[in-house]
Structures are given as structure tokens and as C-alpha cells.
Amino acid sequence: MRARSLTTTLALAFGGTTLAVFVLVGSFVYIALSHQIKAQDDLDIVLAARHARRLAQEIETSRGIDEHAERLTSIVLGNEAMSMEVDDAGGRRLVEHNIAGALGASAAAASSAPPPGITRVPASARITEGAIAEWRTPSGAPVRGILADVMLHDGELATVLVARNMSDRWLLLDRYRDKLHIAGAAGVVLAFLLGYLLIRTLLRPLRDIASSTGRVTVDRLHTRIAVTRVPQELETLVASLNAMLERLDTGFQRLSGFTADLAHDMRTPLGNMRGATEVALARPRSSDEYQTLLESNLEECDRLSRMIENVLFLARAEHPQFVKHMREFDAGQELTRIAEYFEGLAEDAGVTMRMTGGCKLSADPELFRRAVSNLLANAMRYTPRGGLITLDATDAGEGVRVTIANQGAPIAAEHLERIFDRFYRVDPSRSTLPSSEGAAGTSGSTGLGLAIVRTIMELHGGTVRAESDAQGTRFILQFRRG
Structure with missing residues (x-):
């Protein structure tokens, strides 16, 4: 199955993130608005109930309530959702306004009865938002209101019911929620489209990199990726x-x-x-x-x-899994054994060998012998008769330094580094100079001896270098300690 594009994935993630943000923000705004509307309506109910209580307290008797009905109902006039009812101590309805909106048509036609679940506020108690109760009319409309006792001027008790039908608020919140849904869906779609275009534009450098690498072939390995205007x-x-x-x-x-x-x-x-x-x-x-x-x-x-x-x-x-058998041995003794092995060849060539120094060295003995043997064979090939070859092993503080020095014609400075390259040839007219093995160009050389020496030193984490002057040529093996 084909993998989904990175642009589409990031655009979907961006759209999903936007949706989550819209849901959280929209829910917060919706809940905050709902609480604010509810708090404002509750405050209106409380203020209306307090005002009705103060007016009722100024009335002499329950019969006077009928005479002041307009003053009492004026408190809730102008708001079709607000309702008011005033009853005497016997439960007889004295004043009412839009009571069907709070109790339902059937309850409004019958004698007054407290709504279910509502708590009466005593005449001596302060009317607060905590006394507001919520109920539903028979038709299912939500209503919030307060039922409070009022003591008239003659000491008789009356009851005031102030309520508000919340259906219009529900409709308002429903319409607001629908708009949030529409706006959220449109915002997510817009965020996805804009995110897709933006991400596609931002990922253009990746496409340019892919295009550049696609032009690399065996014949064009020199091609490089342009770094201009790259993030x-x-x-x-x-x-x-x-x-x-x-x-x-x-x-x-x-x-x-x-x-x-x-x-x-x-x-x-x-x-x-x-x-x-x-x-x-x-x-x-x-x-x-x-x-x-x-x-x-x-x-x-x-x-x-x-x-x-x-x-x-x-x-x-050069293989990563090349096995080395590291152990500690005496470098001086090992150099002595290698010199004894070459003793017959040295006599035939009329060359003298001398061993100096000695110290402990941690390395692969077989590879060490091969490196020194290659250098020693190279030195014997280019040392004139009667010349001297010196083998030295010294503890140099930061490691062990092994030096193979021979007398003979110097090597030009431009060849000192390159003689360790495979099959490297110096000027063939100068047959006295060594090449990659120190003897390329002679019948006994393969042109790989010095390259092998450098590889062996790299395997040990060390280095090899050559020095040459009028006194002769020196090959220095530097082994790291430990």
C-alpha cells in the first residue's frame, strides 16, 4: 500500500489540531455564555422578587393587593418571559401576570400551588440567587423562579412568585451552538486547505533536495546539493x-x-x-x-x-569486522626478532642493522611484525652498501613510537605523504626513491607495502609518517597508549 504523503499527513494533523482548539474554545465560550445568561436572568428574578416584596410590605391588607395590582405587575412588564403571581395566606390568587408561561395553561387556570421542588423564602429571610429553583412546565419548557413570603403592613402573610420562562434562552443558546458548529467546520476545512498549501510550499526545499540527489549518478558524483535558501x-x-x-x-x-x-x-x-x-x-x-x-x-x-x-x-x-588479537608485549624484543630474521638479507646487501630502546606495547603482534617487516624491507632496498639501518622503540609519553631509519638518498617533500598511497609512483627516472611499498619499480615490490603499513596503523588507532633529509629517511610508527 502506498504511503500517505507527508504534506497530507501534516495538513490533516494541522486540521485536527485546529478542530481540537475550536472544540475547546467553542465549548468554553458556549459554557461561559450560558452561565452569564443564567446569572443575569437570576439577578433579574431576584431583583424583581425583592422589589415586589417591598411594594407588598407597603400594602395594608391582602384586599389592598388588588388595588395595587398594576404597580406589582409593572415590575415584570416589558419582558414576555417573566411571570408574577401574588397569593394570600389561604392560597387564593390575588395578582397574576403571564402565569401560564411559568406554570402551564392548566395550572394557571386552577388554584395556585407551589411548583414542584421549589423552596419558600421566609418573610424574614433575604432573597438571594441561592433560593432560585428550576422546574419544567407540562409542555417541557424550562422555568426558573423564586417563591417568597411577604408580610403585609397589618402582619398578614402573602406569597410572591417571580419566574422566568427560559425557552427563549435555550433557543438562543441552540442557535449560538449551531453557529459554532458551522464556524468550526468551516474553520477546520479552511485550516486544512491553507495548511496543505502552506506545508506544500514549505516542503519545496525537500523536493529540491530530492531532485538534486536524483541527478547524482556514477558519472556525476561531483554533483552537490545547493544550500541556497534552505531552512x-x-x-x-x-x-x-x-x-x-x-x-x-x-x-x-x-x-x-x-x-x-x-x-x-x-x-x-x-x-x-x-x-x-x-x-x-x-x-x-x-x-x-x-x-x-x-x-x-x-x-x-x-x-x-x-x-x-x-x-x-x-x-x-577495511571491513568493520576485521579481527585484531591485541595483547601487550615488549616492542624491543619483537624488533630484535624481526632484525634477526632479516640478518641474512642484510649481509647479502652489505647493510648493518642496529636495535635501540625498548618498551611495552599493546598491539596485534602479527600486524606489528608485518608493518615493521615492510618498512625494514623497504629500508634495505634503498640503503647503500655499507649503510646503517636503525630500529628504535621509545615510550613517548602519549604512546609508543617505533622508528625505522636508514641512510640513503632523501625523498622529495612532495612525495613524503603520497608514498603511503596504493601503487603510488614517484618520478620513475629516480630509481633510488621508494614508492608505495618503498620499492615499486623493482622486481621484488608490489607497490602496496607502505599502504599496508598505514592500514595497520589505522587499525590500531595510530599514525605513520615519513621524514627524509640528507642524513637519511625515517619512518615513524606512533601507537596510542592503551
Whole structure:
């Protein structure tokens, strides 16, 4: 099932939020208006009842009430919803106005009887809103009113009923509620439409980003996402995507260069083997010549084998799950063993080796031996006869520093950093300079030795660098402590 668009989802959420706000605000306003109307009507009822009591108290006897009926009923005149009734102590109705609106037509025609649930206010008590009662007429109309006793001037008691039919208020509130519903529904629809248009406009940078990334292909990894007029919230996303494209571009270029260099270096021994074999097959050869050819081909096979082994090691080392067997050992003793292994080759090359220093080091012993062996083989290849190679292990405070130094021609400054790149070649006319393994360009090199050294140091969280001057060349391995 196709996922719902983000624009529609946000617009619906905006509309739902607006609906919730409208419901809460509308309910609050409706309830507040209802309470305000009720309070105002209750106040009118109380004031009318108090006024009627004061007028009745000035009348001498119950018979005088008939004479002052107009004065009493004038209190509620002008409001069709208001009703009044005055009864004597025997329950005989003396004055009435619109009483059918408060009690119903049948009750108004009969003798007066208190509405159900109403409490009579004694003549000595103050009339307040708390004495107001609510009831319904037989037709179901809501009524609110007060029933209060009045003491006439001669001491006789009379009863005053002041009531208000609330039907008009109900109709008013119903119409107001309907308008709230209509306004709320229209507001939600309008909020959804405006929210949809607004969100769609605000999400345009995301569509532009998607369009920009859609133009990235293998041939166009250099393409970058434009960061102009991008909201602050998306600047981090754009920067991350551009950084990812930069890494992909760099990695792809390195991979392309590595593949080209690998193909070039593999072509050389294969071409040597093919050329030598074709020459040997051009005419009959002696057994010694065939043996020489096979020995030459075997050397080229060894070179290819070393190259493939180094490439596989680099590929495995770049995998996140590459396993290292870390342990602590004496770096001085390990350097001594490696020097003893190279002792025969050093004698053949007329080179002297010297070991100095010594300290504890936490690393993978096999990887440590491989890195030092590569550097030592590189040093022996470019150290002149009678020269000196020094192996040193020193506790440098922030970690352990291992140095392999050899005498010989210096390396130009522009090559010092790049000699650790895979298959890097310096000026081929300067055959005395090392390349990526320190010996690329010689028959025994695969051009990956120094690249392997750098990879091993990266696996240990350390660094490798080269220094070269008139006194010789120094390769420095810096291991972090712990």
C-alpha cells in the first residue's frame, strides 16, 4: 500500500489540531455564555422578587393587593418571559401576570400551588440567587423562579412568585451552538486547505533536495546539493548529504585509481611472462634456456601472488569486522626478532642493522611484525652498501613510537605523504626513491607495502609518517597508549 504523503499527513494533523482548539474554545465560550445568561436572568428574578416584596410590605391588607395590582405587575412588564403571581395566606390568587408561561395553561387556570421542588423564602429571610429553583412546565419548557413570603403592613402573610420562562434562552443558546458548529467546520476545512498549501510550499526545499540527489549518478558524483535558501532545519541534512557525496566521490575515485593501478601492475608481470614465453617458443631451446624461462616465470608468479595477497589483506582490513588479537608485549624484543630474521638479507646487501630502546606495547603482534617487516624491507632496498639501518622503540609519553631509519638518498617533500598511497609512483627516472611499498619499480615490490603499513596503523588507532633529509629517511610508527 502506498504511503500517505507527508504534506497530507501534516495538513490533516494541522486540521485536527485546529478542530481540537475550536472544540475547546467553542465549548468554553458556549459554557461561559450560558452561565452569564443564567446569572443575569437570576439577578433579574431576584431583583424583581425583592422589589415586589417591598411594594407588598407597603400594602395594608391582602384586599389592598388588588388595588395595587398594576404597580406589582409593572415590575415584570416589558419582558414576555417573566411571570408574577401574588397569593394570600389561604392560597387564593390575588395578582397574576403571564402565569401560564411559568406554570402551564392548566395550572394557571386552577388554584395556585407551589411548583414542584421549589423552596419558600421566609418573610424574614433575604432573597438571594441561592433560593432560585428550576422546574419544567407540562409542555417541557424550562422555568426558573423564586417563591417568597411577604408580610403585609397589618402582619398578614402573602406569597410572591417571580419566574422566568427560559425557552427563549435555550433557543438562543441552540442557535449560538449551531453557529459554532458551522464556524468550526468551516474553520477546520479552511485550516486544512491553507495548511496543505502552506506545508506544500514549505516542503519545496525537500523536493529540491530530492531532485538534486536524483541527478547524482556514477558519472556525476561531483554533483552537490545547493544550500541556497534552505531552512535552518534542513542545513544539517544538506551538509550531511553533501559530505556523503564527497566521501562517495573520493572513494569511487580511489577505487577507480586503485583498479587502474592494480591492472597496470598485474599487466607488467603477465606481459613479462608472455613475452619471455613467446621468445622461447619462437625456436627450439636448450634445457638450460627452458629452465631459465621457468625460473623467470616463477618469479613473476611469486610477484603476482604477493600482489594478490596484499590486495586481499587491504580489503579484509577495511571491513568493520576485521579481527585484531591485541595483547601487550615488549616492542624491543619483537624488533630484535624481526632484525634477526632479516640478518641474512642484510649481509647479502652489505647493510648493518642496529636495535635501540625498548618498551611495552599493546598491539596485534602479527600486524606489528608485518608493518615493521615492510618498512625494514623497504629500508634495505634503498640503503647503500655499507649503510646503517636503525630500529628504535621509545615510550613517548602519549604512546609508543617505533622508528625505522636508514641512510640513503632523501625523498622529495612532495612525495613524503603520497608514498603511503596504493601503487603510488614517484618520478620513475629516480630509481633510488621508494614508492608505495618503498620499492615499486623493482622486481621484488608490489607497490602496496607502505599502504599496508598505514592500514595497520589505522587499525590500531595510530599514525605513520615519513621524514627524509640528507642524513637519511625515517619512518615513524606512533601507537596510542592503551
